Structure formats: C-alpha cells, structure tokens
Amino acid sequence: MISQELNDSLTRVGKGSDAGEVLRRYWQPAALVDELEGVRPVVPVRLLGEDLVLFRDSEGELGLIGRHCPHRGADMCFGRLEDNGLRCPFHGWHFNRAGQCVEQPGEPAGSRMHEKIQSTAYPVVEKNGIIWAYMGPGTPPDFPALDCFRAPSSHVFAFKGLWDCNWLQAMEVGIDPAHASFLHRFLQDEDPAEAYGKQFRDTAGNTEIPMTKLLRDFPRPEITAEEADHGLKITALRDLGDGRTHVRITNQIFPEAICIPMSREMTITQWHVPIDDKSCYWYSMFTSFDQPVNKTLMREQRLKEHRLPDYAPLKGRHNNYGFDPEEQQRETYTGMGLDINVHDQWAVESMGAIQDRTQEHLGKTDVGIIRYRRQLRAAIAAVKEGRDEDLPMYGGLDLATVFGPVSNDSIAQDGDWERAAQEADLQRRGACSWDAKV
Ligand code: FES
Numbered sequence: 001m002i003s004q005e006l007n008d009s010l011t012r013v014g015k016g017s018d019a020g021e022v023l024r025r026y027w028q029p030a031a032l033v034d035e036l037e038g039v040r041p042v043v044p045v046r047l048l049g050e051d052l053v054l055f056r057d058s059e060g061e062l063g064l065i066g067r068h069c070p071h072r073g074a075d076m077c078f079g080r081l082e083d084n085g086l087r088c089p090f091h092g093w094h095f096n097r098a099g100q101c102v103e104q105p106g107e108p109a110g111s112r113m114h115e116k117i118q119s120t121a122y123p124v125v126e127k128n129g130i131i132w133a134y135m136g137p138g139t140p141p142d143f144p145a146l147d148c149f150r151a152p153s154s155h156v157f158a159f160k161g162l163w164d165c166n167w168l169q170a171m172e173v174g175i176d177p178a179h180a181s182f183l184h185r186f187l188q189d190e191d192p193a194e195a196y197g198k199q200f201r202d203t204a205g206n207t208e209i210p211m212t213k214l215l216r217d218f219p220r221p222e223i224t225a226e227e228a229d230h231g232l233k234i235t236a237l238r239d240l241g242d243g244r245t246h247v248r249i250t251n252q253i254f255p256e257a258i259c260i261p262m263s264r265e266m267t268i269t270q271w272h273v274p275i276d277d278k279s280c281y282w283y284s285m286f287t288s289f290d291q292p293v294n295k296t297l298m299r300e301q302r303l304k305e306h307r308l309p310d311y312a313p314l315k316g317r318h319n320n321y322g323f324d325p326e327e328q329q330r331e332t333y334t335g336m337g338l339d340i341n342v343h344d345q346w347a348v349e350s351m352g353a354i355q356d357r358t359q360e361h362l363g364k365t366d367v368g369i370i371r372y373r374r375q376l377r378a379a380i381a382a383v384k385e386g387r388d389e390d391l392p393m394y395g396g397l398d399l400a401t402v403f404g405p406v407s408n409d410s411i412a413q414d415g416d417w418e419r420a421a422q423e424a425d426l427q428r429r430g431a432c433s434w435d436a437k438v
C-alpha cells in the first residue's frame with residue numbers, strides 16, 4: 001500500500017509532473033513507421049498528455065510539432081502537406097518540420113511576424129519500425145545498445161496496441177513473473193509447432209516440456225530482482241522437483257519498458273507509453289536471434305485482434321473481453337481466449353483507469369514491482385534536485401555498453417542456474433546471424 005500522494009507522483013505524466021519529467025528524459029515511442037506509410041504521411045500523436053502531429057515532409061524527414069496551430073488553435077492534423085512542411089488550412093500559416101512558422105500568406109506583404117512564431121517541436125528518429133520522440137530538456141541521450149536496436153530491421157518486427165489505463169499498472173504486469181502461471185494458464189497444451197509468433201507456446205529451454213505445462217505445474221516461482229545498468233534484472237526460478245530448475249530471466253528497462261523471452265527464437269522488448277494519465281500504448285519490438293522475422297504473418301496475426309487506425313483491441317471492456325464461462329472451465333484460466341495480450345489487457349484495465357494503490361497488498365512475488373517503484377522514486381527525486389546525472393543510463397555511462405539484456409528461459413540440470421542461463425544466452429548469441437555478442 002502506498003499513499004495517494006505517492007500514487008499520483010508515480011503515475012501522472014503531464015508536463016511538470018513527477019513521473020512525467022522522468023519519462024521526458026528518455027526517448028519515447030511516438031508512432032509505428034507503418035502509420036506513415038499511407039498517401040498522406042500525417043498522424044495525430046498524443047504523448048505524455050501533449051497533443052502533437054507527426055508528419056513526413058517532402059524531403060522525407062520527420063517533424064513532430066504541436067497539434068494546435070499557434071495562430072488561433074486549429075487542428076494541424078488536417079494541415080496541407082505541401083511546400084516541405086505543414087500548412088494550416090484556416091489562414092494558411094506554414095510550418096516546417098522544426099515547428100518554425102515560415103510563411104503567413106494573409107498578413108501584409110513584407111511582414112516578418114512569422115519569424116517569432118514557433119510551434120512546439122520535438123526531435124524524432126526512426127529505429128527498427130518505431131518513430132521515437134525526445135520531449136525533455138537539453139540534448140537527447142543516445143540509444144542504449146539493446147538487442148532490439150542492434151538487430152537489423154529484417155530481424156525486428158514492431159507493433160502496438162491501445163490499453164485503456166495508466167501506463168504504470170500496464171508496465172507492472174510485465175515485471176511480475178508470477179502471473180504467468182495463472183493469468184496465462186492453458187488447461188491444454190498446443191503443439192509447439194503451431195507456436196510461431198506467440199508467447200508461451202514454445203517448449204521450455206532445451207526440453208520437450210511445453211511452457212504452458214511448466215507454468216501450470218510449477219506456480220510458486222522464487223523471484224529475485226537486481227539492479228542493472230538498464231534497470232532491473234528479474235529472475236524467476238521454478239524447482240522442477242527432479243534436481244532440475246527452470247530459470248526465466250526478464251527485465252525492466254528504465255523507465256517504462258520490459259524485455260522478456262517470447263520463444264527460443266525471439267524476445268519481446270515492450271514499452272508502455274503514456275498517451276495521458278488514463279490511457280497508454282504498448283509498443284513491442286519482437287527481435288529474432290535466428291531467421292528474419294516473418295513480418296507479414298506477425299502483422300496479420302495482430303491485425304486480426306486490433307482495429308486501425310488507433311490500434312484499439314477488438315476485445316475489451318465493451319464486450320467483456322470475450323469472456324466465456326464454459327471456456328473458463330475447460331480451456332483457459334481467464335475464459336478470454338488464447339491471446340495472452342487480452343489476458344494482460346483485462347488484468348490492467350480492470351483495476352480502473354489509475355490503480356488505487358492505497359488499497360493494494362503486495363506479496364513476496366511482487367519484488368520486481370517494489371524494486372522498480374524504488375528506482376522511479378529515486379529518479380523523481382534526482383530530477384527535482386537537478387541531479388539528472390543520477391538517473392539510470394545517465395551520468396557518463398557509455399550507452400554503447402548497455403547490451404542485451406539477457407532475456408531467456410533455460411533449464412539447469414544441476415542447480416547452477418546462473419551458469420545455465422548464461423550458457424543458453426551465449427549459445428543463442430553465438431549462433432546469431434547479426435552481431436549479438438556481448
Ligand atoms: S489558425 Fe492556423 S493559420 Fe489561423
């Protein structure tokens with residue numbers, strides 16, 4: 001349980017808010033590159049409670065500027081994409097990708113007023129299927145050398161989905177390894193050969209045990225969370241009762257991402273990006289250490305569950321998440337189908353828009369959540385006291401050395417689970433077609 005005041009501090013994201021100022025010091029996913037593929041590359045972006053418009057100008061460069069025209073506030077999303085910028089349809093004021101007003105065609109000839117008109121504008125870059133924005137002060141930081149950024153674009157597939165709740169509860173589900181044994185329990189195991197592109201359908205480590213069976217049969221993991229350069233390394237151990245230990249390593253990447261294994265071939269690095277205080281997008285980067293990702297199949301699978309253009313899931317509160325009591329008895333723990341994203345979505349949305357943490361009771365298995373909140377509180381204090389150098393991945397740390405992170409499932413035959421996890425990781429990296437060495 002925490003106080004209302006602390007809950008507000010950890011969850012609110014607007015400009016000047018505690019957590020919002022921490023998040024602004026890191027690159028944020030603003031849109032999928034896919035969203036700008038149409039004939040008119042202009043999309044609305046609401047990020048950290050700010051309304052913006054993202055566009056690609058005639059030079060092919062990106063601009064992210066304020067959604068409301070600095071003249072009298074009309075919506076720039078309806079702007080005319082012309083003359084290498086975006087022109088407001090109301091009185092024709094024209095803005096370049098840096099948000100500078102370069103022309104006011106209705107003002108008297110020779111007027112230089114436009115020189116003083118500057119819309120909000122944030123730096124943006126494209127990386128492996130996602131367009132990233134930096135909304136903080138000063139020069140943007142470098143990107144860490146995470147696998148999802150180092151892998152070539154052929155080996156990374158990016159997708160997103162809308163969740164109707166605060167970003168923190170969305171992120172906290174990803175640093176809670178205990179829930180997988182319950183929320184995502186399948187009462188029957190699928191053939192792992194049918195598992196491509198799906199979470200928890202592969203076999204565990206190098207065994208023939210389906211992950212679904214392992215999670216179901218061993219529901220009491222021993223969980224530890226240790227600080228790492230990228231945030232937290234979270235280890236969940238399941239004693240299989242025959243001398244073997246199942247080791248699952250997942251991560252928190254500060255401030256709002258997680259990195260988890262999806263299958264032996266792929267990991268998922270997932271950002272939980274605040275749209276505002278009460279809604280968020282998850283952005284996932286599926287990174288393959290083996291074959292190039294089959295993006296067509298991955299996209300088709302996910303578009304069956306989402307509608308465009310807002311990537312809202314087809315199942316949700318409005319249709320009870322597809323809940324079927326018969327299915328709950330026979331097939332799945334939730335009765336909400338086989339798509340684990342729907343399970344997570346129900347878990348986090350059903351808490352309410354912002355989880356009331358004054359009423360929660362954290363247990364031993366919530367250690368990842370406890371440690372993360374401690375880091376976020378320390379980061380909030382650092383920003384308030386002007387000590388940005390004390391933030392995770394700041395302070396002169398060479399981000400080219402923030403690798404990985406290690407994120408896998410393995411089986412230790414002899415109790416030496418640290419070695420088993422490390423060997424499995426090195427084996428995967430050694431056999432990888434792109435340079436995944438650490
Ligand atoms: S409101 Fe945009 S030009 Fe007048």
Ligand SMILES: [Fe+2]
Pocket residue numbers: 173179180183184340344
């Ligand atoms: Fe989950």
